[in-house]
Amino acid sequence: MKKILTIAALSIATLACKSQQKSTDGFVPLFDGKTTQGWHNYGKTTIGKSWIVEDGTLHLDASNKSGWQTKDGGDIISTESYG
Numbered sequence: 001m002k003k004i005l006t007i008a009a010l011s012i013a014t015l016a017c018k019s020q021q022k023s024t025d026g027f028v029p030l031f032d033g034k035t036t037q038g039w040h041n042y043g044k045t046t047i048g049k050s051w052i053v054e055d056g057t058l059h060l061d062a063s064n065k066s067g068w069q070t071k072d073g074g075d076i077i078s079t080e081s082y083g
Contacts, residue, residue, distance in 0.1 A: 030078055031058055041074045048072025 030038065033056040036047045050061045050072040064071045 028082065033057075038079050039076050040079055041072075042077050047076055048074060051076060 032038075034053060036051055036053060036058065039047050039051070039058070041048050048071075050064050050070050051058060052061050058076075060070055060073050062070050062073075
């Protein structure tokens, strides 16, 4: 009896793990992790030079400040439209 319950529990656990795999069909990455391609400052056609890619992340280099704002900073948006 213990053997049957053990086999049943392992079978259920195995099936549950397989059903949790996520499908990536239709997934569109917004950021390639290497460049600022596909992004621009709001109201402009290019992205400011203060936006940099480092260690696979896109972030604002705040070392180039002009008062309380970062030069060439500001909001960024995707070049593409989704939804």
